Amino acid sequence: MDEHEPTYGMRTRMIHSARAANETTAVSPPIYQTSTFLVGTPEEGAALAAAVAPDHYYSRYGSPNTRQVELLLAALEGSEAALAVGSGMAAIATALLSNLRAGDHIVAQRTHYTGTMTLLTTTLPGYGIAVTQVDQRDTEAFARAIQPNTRVVYTESPTNPTMDLTDLRATAEIAHTAGALAITDNTFASAYNQHPLDLGYDLVIHSATKYLNGHADVTAGVLVGARRLIESAWEYARVHGPMLHPFEAWLLRRGLNTYGLRMAAHNANGLAVARFLEGHAAVERVYYPGLASHPQHALACQQMPGGFGGMLAFEMRGGYDAAYRAIGRTKLCLLAVSLGGVETLITHPASMIHTHQSDEERAAAGISPSLIRLSVGIEDSEALLRDLDRALGA
Numbered sequence: 001m002d003e004h005e006p007t008y009g010m011r012t013r014m015i016h017s018a019r020a021a022n023e024t025t026a027v028s029p030p031i032y033q034t035s036t037f038l039v040g041t042p043e044e045g046a047a048l049a050a051a052v053a054p055d056h057y058y059s060r061y062g063s064p065n066t067r068q069v070e071l072l073l074a075a076l077e078g079s080e081a082a083l084a085v086g087s088g089m090a091a092i093a094t095a096l097l098s099n100l101r102a103g104d105h106i107v108a109q110r111t112h113y114t115g116t117m118t119l120l121t122t123t124l125p126g127y128g129i130a131v132t133q134v135d136q137r138d139t140e141a142f143a144r145a146i147q148p149n150t151r152v153v154y155t156e157s158p159t160n161p162t163m164d165l166t167d168l169r170a171t172a173e174i175a176h177t178a179g180a181l182a183i184t185d186n187t188f189a190s191a192y193n194q195h196p197l198d199l200g201y202d203l204v205i206h207s208a209t210k211y212l213n214g215h216a217d218v219t220a221g222v223l224v225g226a227r228r229l230i231e232s233a234w235e236y237a238r239v240h241g242p243m244l245h246p247f248e249a250w251l252l253r254r255g256l257n258t259y260g261l262r263m264a265a266h267n268a269n270g271l272a273v274a275r276f277l278e279g280h281a282a283v284e285r286v287y288y289p290g291l292a293s294h295p296q297h298a299l300a301c302q303q304m305p306g307g308f309g310g311m312l313a314f315e316m317r318g319g320y321d322a323a324y325r326a327i328g329r330t331k332l333c334l335l336a337v338s339l340g341g342v343e344t345l346i347t348h349p350a351s352m353i354h355t356h357q358s359d360e361e362r363a364a365a366g367i368s369p370s371l372i373r374l375s376v377g378i379e380d381s382e383a384l385l386r387d388l389d390r391a392l393g394a
């Protein structure tokens with residue numbers, strides 16, 4: 001089928017848009033567990049060696065399994081092209097380093113995913129790339145931070161874990177006015193709920209480890225955007241080598257087949273749990289963009305047309321002790337980092353995730369000792385509410 005056929009809905013595209021990269025008659029495409037491919041003739045070998053992103057040459061360059069993932073992701077985000085890599089951090093590093101050189105400047109947010117924070121505060125400055133981080137809720141702050149050498153505006157909305165939003169349309173415009181690229185990490189919002197390319201963004205990154213794969217059994221990352229940007233990202237990846245391996249790509253392709261069904265369930269459960277917690281006596285405050293009480297709820301309704309996802313955070317009354325007691329008492333909500341899988345996960349960000357940040361950075365990111373984060377899964381919502389009620393009770 002034509003993967004950009006506009007009459008097919010997203011659930012259909014996530015099942016059929018990779019068929020062009022399955023040359024066999026197997027309905028479930030085979031795993032190409034090989035590092036290298038036969039070339040027909042010496043001329044063909046020379047052509048493949050010089051090709052951009054060949055999928056039948058050498059598996060660091062790509063494979064039929066990564067190609068299938070890339071076709072699905074391009075169909076999902078409505079982009080010209082996509083690149084699959086071995087983790088979300090590989091996608092972020094590839095997106096930034098394939099577009100930045102020594103002497104360049106990047107505007108980013110004060111709060112990002114923990115690995116991204118280290119990249120921004122340590123790795124990039126070490127390469128001679130200047131970084132300015134601004135409060136993502138303050139759109140004007142992005143414009144004020146622009147310099148003559150600004151090449152990239154880098155965002156992430158909502159943020160982890162306090163669910164602050166960045167105005168994506170406005171920040172893309174600020175980037176383009178300055179002649180810079182707009183790049184965003186869309187992992188938390190999900191491609192189902194938010195479409196940064198439609199809001200003007202040039203490159204969109206996902207940790208496919210999370211919602212895209214959805215089964216907590218793969219680490220992977222993807223970049224989507226214009227072919228020109230994806231090709232230069234591929235060239236960076238060819239040299240640095242973060243490619244996604246065939247079996248992981250096969251699992252991710254299978255996870256994507258049920259993406260729409262899963263995301264609808266995450267959205268419904270996320271909202272149900274957020275409302276329940278907001279009315280609970282043991283809870284001080286809930287952070288979820290789908291609640292009318294969220295300070296940026298209006299912006300969330302504009303730029304998250306698909307829904308608000310399964311990620312939320314809440315502060316317990318009773319501080320650290322209350323939070324620590326609660327995370328040890330759930331039975332269905334599993335105590336583990338990561339997010340976006342079918343099972344509900346509960347974490348204590350201050351002690352389990354943001355340990356590579358200083359106390360000041362944690363405070364600036366709004367990570368208090370009483371904060372608990374939930375990645376709401378796709379279980380029956382009644383069971384989740386009962387589990388949480390039991391854990392939060394006196």
Ligand SMILES: *Cc1c(COP(=O)(O)O)cnc(C)c1O
Pocket residue numbers: 087088089090113115156160185187188207208209210219220221
């Ligand atoms: C998990 C995550 C990443 C990193 O992805 P990995 O697959 O763990 O490398 C980046 N950004 C966000 C928002 C994430 O949640």
